[in-house]
Amino acid sequence: xxxxxxxxxxxxxxxxxxxxxxxxEYRGYDSAGLILYDKETIKLVKTKGKVSDxxxxxxxEISVSGxxxxxxxxxxxxGVPNDVNSHPHYSESENLVIIHNGxxxxxxxxxxxxxxxxYTFKSxxxxxxxxxxxxxxxxxxxxxxxxxxxxxxxxVVGAYAITVFDKTKPDEFVVARLGSPIAIxxxxxxxxxxxxxxxxxxxxxTKNAIYLxxxxxxxxxxxxxxxxxxxxxxxxxxxxxxxxxxxxxxxxKGGYDHFMLxxxxxxxxxxxxxxxxxxxxxxxxxxxxxIDDNLQKFTTANRIIIVACGTSWHAGLVxxxxxxxxxxxxxxxxxxxxxxxxxxxxxxxxxxxAISQSGETADTLAAIKMAKEKGAFVFGVCxxxxxxxxxxxxxxxxxxxxxxxxxxxxxxxxTQITVLTLIALKxxxxxxxxxxxxxxxxxxxxxxxxxxxxxxxxxxxxxxxIGSIYKNATNFLYLGRGFNFPVAxxxxxxxxxxxxxxxxxxxxxxxxxxxxxxxxxxxxIVVIATNKGHYEKVVSNIQEIKxxxxxxxxxxxxxxxxxxxxxxxxxxxxxxxxxxxxLLTTIPLQLLSYxxxxxxxxNVDQPRNLAKSVxxx
Ligand code: M6R
Numbered sequence: 001x002x003x004x005x006x007x008x009x010x011x012x013x014x015x016x017x018x019x020x021x022x023x024x025e026y027r028g029y030d031s032a033g034l035i036l037y038d039k040e041t042i043k044l045v046k047t048k049g050k051v052s053d054x055x056x057x058x059x060x061e062i063s064v065s066g067x068x069x070x071x072x073x074x075x076x077x078x079g080v081p082n083d084v085n086s087h088p089h090y091s092e093s094e095n096l097v098i099i100h101n102g103x104x105x106x107x108x109x110x111x112x113x114x115x116x117x118x119y120t121f122k123s124x125x126x127x128x129x130x131x132x133x134x135x136x137x138x139x140x141x142x143x144x145x146x147x148x149x150x151x152x153x154x155x156v157v158g159a160y161a162i163t164v165f166d167k168t169k170p171d172e173f174v175v176a177r178l179g180s181p182i183a184i185x186x187x188x189x190x191x192x193x194x195x196x197x198x199x200x201x202x203x204x205x206t207k208n209a210i211y212l213x214x215x216x217x218x219x220x221x222x223x224x225x226x227x228x229x230x231x232x233x234x235x236x237x238x239x240x241x242x243x244x245x246x247x248x249x250x251x252x253k254g255g256y257d258h259f260m261l262x263x264x265x266x267x268x269x270x271x272x273x274x275x276x277x278x279x280x281x282x283x284x285x286x287x288x289x290x291i292d293d294n295l296q297k298f299t300t301a302n303r304i305i306i307v308a309c310g311t312s313w314h315a316g317l318v319x320x321x322x323x324x325x326x327x328x329x330x331x332x333x334x335x336x337x338x339x340x341x342x343x344x345x346x347x348x349x350x351x352x353x354a355i356s357q358s359g360e361t362a363d364t365l366a367a368i369k370m371a372k373e374k375g376a377f378v379f380g381v382c383x384x385x386x387x388x389x390x391x392x393x394x395x396x397x398x399x400x401x402x403x404x405x406x407x408x409x410x411x412x413x414x415t416q417i418t419v420l421t422l423i424a425l426k427x428x429x430x431x432x433x434x435x436x437x438x439x440x441x442x443x444x445x446x447x448x449x450x451x452x453x454x455x456x457x458x459x460x461x462x463x464x465x466i467g468s469i470y471k472n473a474t475n476f477l478y479l480g481r482g483f484n485f486p487v488a489x490x491x492x493x494x495x496x497x498x499x500x501x502x503x504x505x506x507x508x509x510x511x512x513x514x515x516x517x518x519x520x521x522x523x524x525i526v527v528i529a530t531n532k533g534h535y536e537k538v539v540s541n542i543q544e545i546k547x548x549x550x551x552x553x554x555x556x557x558x559x560x561x562x563x564x565x566x567x568x569x570x571x572x573x574x575x576x577x578x579x580x581x582x583l584l585t586t587i588p589l590q591l592l593s594y595x596x597x598x599x600x601x602x603n604v605d606q607p608r609n610l611a612k613s614v615x616x617x
Contacts, residue, residue: 001028001616002073002100003020003024003101003196005017005024006069006194007193013068014069020202021072021073025051025605026405026406027197030074031047031049031082034088036069037165037167042094047083070173072086072100074086078107078125092135096134096135096166098134100162101162103126103159104129110156114136117136134164137151145164146217149162162175177217178231180360180615181197184209184211184218185202186210193222200251203248210240214388215232217231250403251405259405263404264590267410267415267587271418271583274419284439291426300349303330304350304351305333305346305352306331306332306354307355307364307368308336308361309361312361312409313333313335316355319423322579326425329431340370346371347375348376351378354379355420356380357412359387359388360613366617368392372392379394380397381398381419381420383404397423408593418583425443441577445577448576456587460591463592470551475504475518477503478491478506479541480528481508481528481534483581484585485505485508488508488528491503491505498594501596508538516548519545523550526553529555531557532557546566555571556571557575
């Protein structure tokens with residue numbers, strides 16, 4: 001959601017900013033803009049639309065010279081997406097300029113005060129209010145930009161990642177963060193700096209970066225070390241300078257047409273990377289520091305509450321089945337957005353597991369903060385290292401999926417399930433709720449999963465063909481039971497978010513309580529009917545669909561003969577333990593959505609209205 005890419009130093013800023021904005025496109029946005037500072041002038045261009053539209057506009061309007069500048073991709077909150085509401089925004093005097101991710105909740109009250117003091121506003125945004133508040137404080141208190149930003153931020157309520165520039169002090173940026181990430185790339189000898197929403201815009205220039213913590217601001221000045229302070233307490237902070245592990249290759253498409261397809265194909269490796277070093281099959285061991293160090297807490301917990309959103313919530317539902325079946329611990333799965341506002345009963349005997357690819361989802365983050373305040377122990381399952389949720393958690397396990405850039409989560413889902421399966425097995429063994437031999441069988445089977453995922457990727461053409469038959473359907477139904485009920489939900493979510501076809505996931509047995517009314521000869525129904533776990537019951541559901549002329553796409557276990565005789569299309573998955581089937585059944589559903597969306601000409605990697613990390617509530 002919204003992206004920031006900026007540069008201050010000795011290189012031409014424009015290519016760094018524009019390429020940076022392109023790398024941040026995955027976050028989701030509806031407009032783009034930038035400033036370049038050159039020859040004592042700020043050049044500002046912004047437009048509704050894509051970064052490519054911005055490039056076009058720039059080529060018509062300005063020369064791209066300048067060693068200082070920053071750019072922004074905006075995902076509209078306050079004010080419709082249009083040229084005027086796009087960022088950057090000037091202050092009244094046009095000396096100050098800002099880009100902002102997040103929401104200033106009390107902007108209207110501040111705006112009314114500023115209007116009375118003679119400020120005028122061109123846009124409908126909360127951001128323009130913030131830059132004018134900074135200017136008002138700077139002039140009234142006669143303070144430097146950094147101090148003015150700090151004082152202004154102490155007056156606002158909301159969330160932000162901001163970068164501010166003052167044309168009267170053109171060798172520095174002021175940046176600040178609360179609830180929205182900001183990374184500062186540090187060039188050699190402090191001769192240049194980069195600011196961005198994540199490290200991808202500057203990865204080829206420097207491997208050293210500071211990630212601001214919530215409530216921190218920094219003054220970035222050429223030739224000097226970055227000065228970080230706490231916005232509220234005003235105390236100086238000694239920031240950690242991290243060495244980035246990200247590589248350019250990881251954030252490029254690598255020959256695939258879309259990031260989503262690349263990420264689907266990366267799953268065998270991503271799953272292996274997730275269990276590598278943790279699952280020692282020969283020794284019969286699962287090593288996870290975050291669990292080992294807190295084993296007693298987990299084995300004596302009253303219950304586990306999982307909080308997450310979207311696809312991560314679906315992984316949480318799979319974990320509910322895993323934890324209850326294997327580790328015999330009661331589990332509740334909650335949407336972050338509901339949990340945080342409903343005054344839940346939480347005690348210090350509860351463990352809250354937060355699942356989040358980005359580690360920045362605002363509702364999940366707020367939910368764990370609230371759970372911590374109420375005494376719960378919080379365990380984070382995140383992909384992005386150093387993300388807010390990872391930092392806020394008492395302990396955790398990274399999924400090690402590598403950067404996920406396609407807005408539709410794919411490898412994040414399967415690697416989350418992998419981590420959660422390892423935790424369930426570890427706890428099951430520690431509690432004695434699973435036999436040693438069953439535990440060993442799971443480890444051996446788990447080790448085979450990447451190869452089995454590979455075999456499913458090999459049937460890509462077949463899935464594409466099925467997609468071509470149903471690409472013009474207006475509704476899809478996805479059905480599954482037990483471990484595969486969440487996979488049905490996930491399959492439906494994948495289809496709707498990238499193809500904009502309405503799709504619903506249901507537990508197969510619930511079909512009779514409503515959705516069956518929708519079934520006719522135009523309705524494709526994807527049914528997961530693997531050979532273990534309620535197989536006969538699902539077969540009955542398939543018969544019921546058949547009797548109503550629905551079109552059946554069945555995901556079955558290799559060698560199935562019963563469903564083959566009834567369904568219109570069969571997709572076979574290799575045999576495995578029932579609890580591990582979600583890692584396989586989900587693959588063809590990802591491919592099906594992908595191909596349908598491509599055939600419909602949709603923007604697969606950046607679907608309309610969606611953002612990769614949802615940093616506002
Ligand atoms: O980064 P998170 O895992 O916390 O994100 C949660 C959801 O926003 C995310 O899974 C979303 O539903 C995806 N677009 C699904 O593909």
